Amino acid sequence: MILWRRLDLPGHEVAEISQHRNRWNLAGTAIFTYRRQPCRLDYEIECDMQWGTRDVTVRGQIGEKPVALVLSRRPGDDWLANDVPQPAVQGCIDVDLGFSPSTNLLPIRRLKLELGASVSVRAAWVRFPDLTLEVLEQSYTRLTEHTYLYESAGGTFRRELTVNGDGFVVDYPGLWRDETEGTIEDD
Secondary structure (H helix, E strand, C coil), X not given: CEEEEXXXXXXXXXXXXXXXXXEEEEEEEEEEEECCEEEEEEEEXXXXXCCCEEEEEEEEXXXXXXXXXXXEEECCXXXXXXXXXXXXXXXXXXXXXXXXXXXXXXXXXXHCCCCCCEEEEEEEEECCCCCCEEEEEEXXXXXXXXXXXXXXXXXXXXXXXXXXXXXXXXXXXXCEXXXXXXXXXXX
């Protein structure tokens, strides 16, 4: 389990991973402001045992507007969004929630990169605030045991991500930071 503080806007997010039968589950809640409106987005991502995305549910509110998105990745890597085929993201294995650092965990765990190794992936990117899907070309390069260079948008977006032993990002420069790192526990 992890608790992030958002750095670019007021907000927090909590997420946890668990295993149920032959599936991994990543679930969380993001609470933040967007255009001076409070937002709450609850999400649950079900993955196979190799961390390939299977099903995604996002529900909540953006201001006073309720939102809901249900995604499914089918055999052949075909995607559905609220039961509507999404050919634009066909072939993607990962989902990337545009409002959350949690989904960086999915390719990090799935790829298990060796030090110095780099790989490009195509993610089904859930854009915020409209919750529409498009392909996001990404690359991950493992720099150290706990550091990855993350690039997207053709390399114009670059961040060195620090992760913990579970694969959660603990420092996403300028965007999110783990609130549990370096805290003093009460006796």
